[in-house]
Structure formats: C-alpha cells, structure tokens
Amino acid sequence: MKHAFLKKAVCFTLFLCLLPLHSLAGNGMRLRYDRKEHWIDGSRHVVYAQLKTDDAALIPVVNKINQAIRETANIDAYVNVLSTLQPGGTGLIVEDTATGQSEGFYRDGTGYFYVLMEAEGKMPMGRPAHHYYPMLFDLSTGGRVPFEQLFTDPDGAKAYIEQYLADVVEPHLSTYLENNQLFPVPYDSFGFSDDGHILIYYPAEQLSFLSGKSGAVAFRYSELWDYLDTSESGIPMQMVKTGTHHKQYAASRTSAEIQEILTAYPEGIPGLDHTAPSLGTPMEHVMKNYDISVDSGYYPGGAYIETETPELLGTYLITDANESYISGILTGRIDMYGIETGKTSLEEAKTLLGMPLMEMGLSQAAAEMYLVCPGAMAVYTYPSEFPIHHGNTGASSDAVSLTLYADENGLVQYVKYALE
Helix, strand or coil, rough: CCCCCCCCCCCCCCCEEEECECCCCCCCEEEEEEEEEEEEEEEEEEEEEEEEEHHHHHHHHHHHHHHHHHHCCHHHHHHHHHHHCCCCCEEEEECCCCCCCCCCCCCCCCEEEEEEEEEECCCCCCCCCEEEEEEEEECCEEECCCHHHHEHHHHHHHHHHHHHHHHHHHCCCCCCCEEEEECCCCCCCEEEECCEEEEEEEECCCECCCCCCCCCEEEEEEEEEEECCCCCEEEEEEECCCCCCCCCCCCCCHHHHHHHHHHCCCCCCCCCCCCCCCCCCHHHHHHHCCCCCCCCCCEECEECEEEEEEEEEEEEEEEECCCCCEEEECCCCCCCEEEECCCEEEHHHHHHHCCCCCCEEEEEHHHHHHHCEEEEEEEEEEEEEEEECCCCCCEEEEEEEEEEEECCEEEEEEEEEECC
C-alpha cells in the first residue's frame, strides 16, 4: 500500500471490498459506503467509512457492521482525541481509501466486506503508538469471518505459517527491536493485499518494527496454495477478483495474457505493482512513503534498500549510482501471472514469455554480487509506450528488462524488473 503517514499522527487506512457471491435481494439493489468526516485542518482530521443501504431487509446487517467497525477500531475514542489536540503537538489523521466497486458495492447478491484500519500517533490511552484493525465481514449475517474460513485445511495452513515464521522471518528480525515475539500468532487479526497476499497483523506490544509501527507478516497465495480455499466462491479468490489482478490465479494463463500485462504498465513490477514503488520513483518519495529497515547496501551500478512493508519481505529496491531514484526491483517472493518464485521452472516460464533475449549461466561469485542464486539467468525486454522518467534527473527510459534467475535445479528463485 502506497500511503504516507505523518510522524506523530494517527492514520487510518480502509481497504474496502464487497464481493457478490449468491443472490439474496432483488436485482439492482446496492450497498454503499458513506464518508464520515471530522476536520480541524489538513494534519488533524478523522475520515472513515460507514455502510449505507436502501434495502430495509439489509439495515440490521449494515448497522451491525458499522457498529463493529466503530467499536473494534475505537473510532469514537479517536474522535474524542481529535477534540483535545493542540497546535504543534501530536497530530491526528484518520483517512479512508476504497478499492473495487467503490461507487456501489452491492448488486444482485451478497458477499464480504473487508476493512483495514491503521492508527498511528496519539492514542486514546497511553503514549503515542501504532495499531492495525483488520476486519472481514460476512454480508449475509454482518458477523466477522474467522481466519479458518479461508482454507480447506486450516490446520495445515497454520503449521506452514508457524514453520515459515520460525525458519525465515524470525532470523530476519532485527535484534534492535523492542518487541520481537512472533508467537503466539494472532490468527484473528488477518487481511489481504491487492497483490495476492494474506497478511497477519500483530499488536504493537508483541511485535513492532524499527519505525515503531506494529509488525505484520505476509504470505503469498501460492505459498499457502495447498491449504487455501481456491474454489471460485472461496474468499481468497473473490478477494483477488475484485482488484486488477483477477487473472493472477486463473485456472489457465496464456502467453498472450502475460505479454499484455507486461506491456500495459511497464513501470510497475507485475505481482507487486500495488505494493512496490514504480520504476523511476524518486528516492525522496520512497523515503517518505516507505519505512526503510536498514542502511543501503552495494549493488552493481547502484545500491539496494529493504523496507518494513510486509509484502516486500525478500524484495530489494535497487537504486541508481547516486541513490536518487528506483532503477530496479529484485524479489524472491512473487506470483507473476503463472511465474511463481520457488515453484516455476525456467522452462515453464519460457512457455509464457517466449525465448529470452539472452540466457547464460551464473556463477556463485556473480550470484552473491547480484543478491541471487547461482544457476542460470534469462533476460527479456519490453518497450514502454510512454517514457519512464528517472526520478528528477531529466533522463528517461523507453523500455524495461525482466530477468529471471533460476537455481541449479532450474527453478526460478528471483525476478528482477529494471529500467533499460
């Protein structure tokens, strides 16, 4: 999510999805959301969404959801905080954004309503802090949907998640974190990304990042595929279908489809374009909108940085030599319309992408330099209809490169998207 949070401010981000599953009311009936706003000025305000309906039969469900949002996220308490703020002190920002069918969510049926609220800054009680409030509602009842309902094998999913946290995430955590406990896993605090992730959000007192924000971990759908409800009516697939990535997990994906995706929006890496910054993004924008976890490191021709963004764990943002803009994105965790790191072979990728412009072996020494695995690399290039500007330098590119890095067993382990 590309949001800027003001320091010492309270910020809420609402990600709203309403997904038609089965007919409950008459044709043409719609469920809407209405913005509630409390303003002092641009740096101190409360804006949040509440559902509305013209269908009398749905009013009890709407009221139940609206009350749950206000109570779970302490909306009334934050509104009270707003009235106590003094100029120059800790601020208060409450914001909402919507994706999917934002003009009219409900038509010819019911579905699910997902809200992620994020609070940062002055709290109703205690010192300034940061909190997440993810909520998924069943529109047929107005009740919260449990984590287990996302899976056909919830026990298997939990076992995989806990093993991954212990083997991959825990060693990656900084020893400087004040709160660094991954267990017990707060399974009742989960959400989704537009890029095909299931996220688990931690309370700040259990896990928090160096920035002070509450911790969160993200899992790609493909990582949980063996346990996930991947049916057409399953919640995970419905969540993907509401966004621009509705073809991401189609039963069959063609070479023409992925070629169209690669050329339609060449500055955004497919599979992470909602989460990662676009190629050419100025570094001042990145520093403002992303929390950088460590100092930059050397990368041939530039530098690399890592962020605290949960969906970007295992992803490096590559800069130019002056560290003035993003020149590339290198990731070991991506689902890219049929190319899934750790699962797809290089030969399988070629059936979707065609023959590469260049293919060659990669030694251990070269792999270490480029932060990838030894084995083989295949390079593709794609033209851009419009120039991609290199930050504020005045230079631009009219093409991008896509490089696949396969291990010695032929499996694609890394993908790099870069300006040409």
